[in-house]
Amino acid sequence: MPGFEIFDESEKEQINEVMERGFTFRYNFDGMRNDVWKARELEGMICETTGAKHAHLVSSGTTALTTAMMAAGIGAGDEVIVPPFTFVASVEAIVFAGA
Incomplete structure (x- = not known):
């Protein structure tokens, strides 16, 4: 690898x-x-x-994307556009955030 x-x-x-x-x-x-x-x-x-003010380790890329969505305030009623060809975690993070 x-x-x-x-x-x-x-x-x-x-x-x-x-x-x-x-x-x-x-x-x-x-x-x-x-x-x-x-x-x-x-x-x-x-x-x-x-030089970042904060850093937070997480267990996976999916968790990182979900955390970023929530930190950005993305949630119910928000539209998030992704390309048609992407890794499944990109869409899972949006669903987990409730958008």
Whole structure:
């Protein structure tokens, strides 16, 4: 799969650390994390790198599109136009947002 070659030992170590701790979820298990919040750390790094005020990691492209729709205030009664040839998540996000 294209892209695998960009991962080096640093990325592998970070992934292994997350997997060894057993906390692959962004939320909950606060008392068991020993103040380790990899997702928050990465969100902070994204903000620093891009100059964005906020960053929020999500689990998929579909969730990212849905979150963007809702953040933009798109909802019931709104018309959203998509090309006839697109990935299904583009339309699913519109449906999930209620538009």
